[in-house]
Amino acid sequence: MNSPHLAVILLSPPDSGYSLTLENKIAGVPVFKRLLLTLQRAGIKEFLVLSRQLDEREIEIHRKGIEKDSRFKGLLHWHDRAEFFAAPNKEQANALTPSQPFLLVNGNLVTHQKVIRRFMESANNNKLDEIICLALDSEKPGGLYLLPQTKFSTLSHRNGSENDEGKAERIVLSANTNFWVEVRDNVSAMEAERKLLRYGKNHYHQFMDIWVNSLFSVHISAMLVKTPVTPNMLSLFGMFIGLLSGWCFAQGNYLGGLAGGLLLAFTAIWDCCDGDVARLKFLESDFGEKLDTICDNLINVFIFTGMMLGVAKTQGWGPALIPFTMLATGGGLIFAFIYFPKGGKGSFFKESRMYDIIQTLASRNFIYVILLFAIGGHLDWFLWLAGIGSLIFALMLFIARRQTIKTVLSDP
Structure with a gap:
């Protein structure tokens, strides 16, 4: 049929x-x-x-x-x-x-x-x-x-x-x-809205989205859908929050780092809201998805630049620029490997085991790792961890990409 x-x-x-x-x-x-x-x-x-x-x-x-x-x-x-x-x-x-x-x-x-x-x-x-x-x-x-x-x-x-x-x-x-x-x-109308909002949680698959972010975002989204605010406006506002988070990290003191970590955690919650509003109001678009990706990556630039400036204030430019340069190099290679082959986030690796790793590392989960380092007062440690980790991950993607290309070329 x-x-x-x-x-x-x-x-x-x-x-x-x-x-x-x-x-x-x-x-x-x-x-x-x-x-x-x-x-x-x-x-x-x-x-x-x-x-x-x-x-x-x-x-x-x-x-x-x-x-x-x-x-x-x-x-x-x-x-x-x-x-x-x-x-x-x-x-x-x-x-x-x-x-x-x-x-x-x-x-x-x-x-x-x-x-x-x-x-x-x-x-x-x-x-x-x-x-x-x-x-x-x-x-x-x-x-x-x-x-x-x-x-x-x-x-x-x-x-x-x-x-x-x-x-x-x-x-x-x-x-x-x-x-x-x-x-x-009116009673059944309220029930319908409540169930519809709750059903939106089924869209999420990452651990922190399911158990933390969506618990807050569903209530924020419930208010936002009643306003004329568009998902693209929400993406841009989330980028502004990320910029503010980076500014806090750049202060180089404990309170600045903690405030930056909390604001960054809020961007993870807010990032769920623009998608929720888009789906609830049938406003999904290719442009909106690209804008969201651009804003997410700019937030990464803001927060890591802020961390580098904050470490430079307390430890000098050497301990700040070395891990930041490693991170910038690794991050640039990762971005190129993931987004430019074809089709968006990691689609080139979809048939390989690397795809699940990409989806995990490219998720919002790492934000809460940053928050833990901020609470512990060791954002400099995280900067080194991110710098070394990004180079290792870029190398893994390079190897996986070569293997994927060889497999495609060898298939009849």
Whole structure:
């Protein structure tokens, strides 16, 4: 079974009115628009919205509002549910009848694109003529169905696919790693936002991101998504914090080193926030990723330059410049080996054992090592450790790169 490209969305007003789903924001995006963007990220390209209790003028206003949003790239059809299947519009309904199974979604659903993808991938193993629904436990079906194309005409019935719910084959996904919430009131809206923010932790794989950084960043991100601040602004502000951290290191005293270490630890938390906001508001971009990488590397320049200046103040230029020169040489080679072969951070080494080492050393974990040295008052030790370590790691990358090239050339 091919993945569906059409989603039919049944939109009905909650008891409190349409403002709850069409205007109320969940993590910075209105509930209904979030659903469309989530489905789009899951691979849906065409959307048919069948609404109740909205006149033609209101439908046109909301449709244009979505189509003008640069994040939305799909094809959107929006009609009154009763009128769409009426005799005068039969030709229009026939033209939109899908040729393969389609998704049927409740318009108040909040979930994540990964959940939808898992549902569709699991549904690929079922028969083409089956009705399939999502469930997070065997007793509780979700607001997401996969229907055969022959069921399209049944959407004109009062209860739509609900008549077939008892016959539906349920795909049960673990509630521990998946979520969906149907927003019916303010309480469920708050629950949806809370679960969505918590689900963002699944993006992280590094130890300190999971157990330290995300514990703080999720609360900061929850506030930031309610503001007009963009992820790129957050990346630039994080770079400013890194510059301030480097200035503190350059003071050459214990309090300056400690303040620099604490500010640097905060950049690790803040660096999670720009990604969180980008994902929650569907603002990821290639430019944003490149800007984030540039800012991260500039922060490294600021903090190590600050450390060098701080050591020079207390021990003289010799003990400061020797490890700093080693670090600059090793760091420059590492940057060239990792970023310039092709495809970004370490992708050239993806098929080798070196890739996991790159991902670990290029992570935010090392920031907390610096903080420990700052607390101990021995940033000069860390400067030597970083200088020697960078040269060793650069040599390891050079050897691994040569081996990778030899392997590629020797393959037929």
